[in-house]
Amino acid sequence: MKLTINSAMSRLLTAMCSVAIALLVTISVAQAQTALQNIDGQWYSPEWRYGYVLRNGVGTATSTNSPNFQVGQNIIQLTATSPNTFTGRQVYTDGRFYNVNVTLLNDGRLYFSGEKNVQWTMQRVGSTPNNNAQPGLNAQQEAERQRRLRAEQERQAELERQRQAEARERTRLNGICPIYFVARQSCANSGNGYDQCMTIRIGRSYSAWDDRTCFLR
Numbered sequence: 334m335k336l337t338i339n340s341a342m343s344r345l346l347t348a349m350c351s352v353a354i355a356l357l358v359t360i361s362v363a364q365a366q367t368a369l370q371n372i373d374g375q376w377y378s379p380e381w382r383y384g385y386v387l388r389n390g391v392g393t394a395t396s397t398n399s400p401n402f403q404v405g406q407n408i409i410q411l412t413a414t415s416p417n418t419f420t421g422r423q424v425y426t427d428g429r430f431y432n433v434n435v436t437l438l439n440d441g442r443l444y445f446s447g448e449k450n451v452q453w454t455m456q457r458v459g460s461t462p463n464n465n466a467q468p469g470l471n472a473q474q475e476a477e478r479q480r481r482l483r484a485e486q487e488r489q490a491e492l493e494r495q496r497q498a499e500a501r502e503r504t505r506l507n508g509i510c511p512i513y514f515v516a517r518q519s520c521a522n523s524g525n526g527y528d529q530c531m532t533i534r535i536g537r538s539y540s541a542w543d544d545r546t547c548f549l550r
Contacts, residue, residue: 368413372437376455377486379493384458384486385409390421395479396486401428411435423447458482458489509535510547 369390377384377396385392385408392409394402402408402424411421411433419435423445431448438444443455512535520530533544 368416368419369411371416372411372419372443375458375482376443377458377489378453378455379490380453382490384455387411390419392423396483399426399428401426409433425449425451456489456493458485506543506547509543513544513547 373388375384375386375395376392381398382396383394383398384396385394387409390411390413391407392411394404394406394408397404406424408424409421410423411419413419417437419437421433421435422430423433425431425447433445433447435446436444438454441457445451445453445455513533516533516535517530520533535543
């Protein structure tokens with residue numbers, strides 16, 4: 334009798350464990366699916382000038398920066414490791430897949446750290462996942478949608494290039510302008526006239542235009 338009770342209890346515990354494991358697996362799968370859905374949509378890299386649309390962790394190229402992969406080709410595969418982190422593989426410009434780790438940043442960008450010690454970010458340019466086409470569109474409408482999408486990608490890329498150029502110029506002026514201020518003061522203290530001190534050349538690396546730019550800021 335005792336053996337029968339122990340056997341029944343063992344079967345009950347085994348069944349409960351199986352249910353618990355199945356429940357945990359279901360929850361884990363649902364959480365991973367939700368994390369992947371959070372990054373569904375259109376992504377683009379102004380730095381590398383390529384983009385893709387993500388759906389359930391699979392990315393299809395919408396623009397290319399290499400002859401080694403084409404628009405419409407699946408170039409990225411991700412799985413979720415947490416609500417904001419992912420791991421997987423992506424095609425590089427040589428056409429080969431490499432391992433990548435991805436983080437969804439607080440500002441909405443995707444930060445990539447990949448093999449060959451490469452880091453980059455992707456920015457969202459659309460939120461409607463569509464694989465290669467949207468249902469209900471004829472060929473002409475789909476072509477127009479793709480044209481608008483590429484135009485938006487280029488616009489975003491141009492804005493990013495302008496932002497980077499302005500940041501580089503600010504950094505440059507922040508470095509050389511203090512030198513011009515000191516040079517002008519030294520020029521004035523030496524008894525030179527105002528006009529003589531307006532244009533001061535500092536070596537061959539900087540021009541009179543640099544001087545004027547510093548004092549017109």
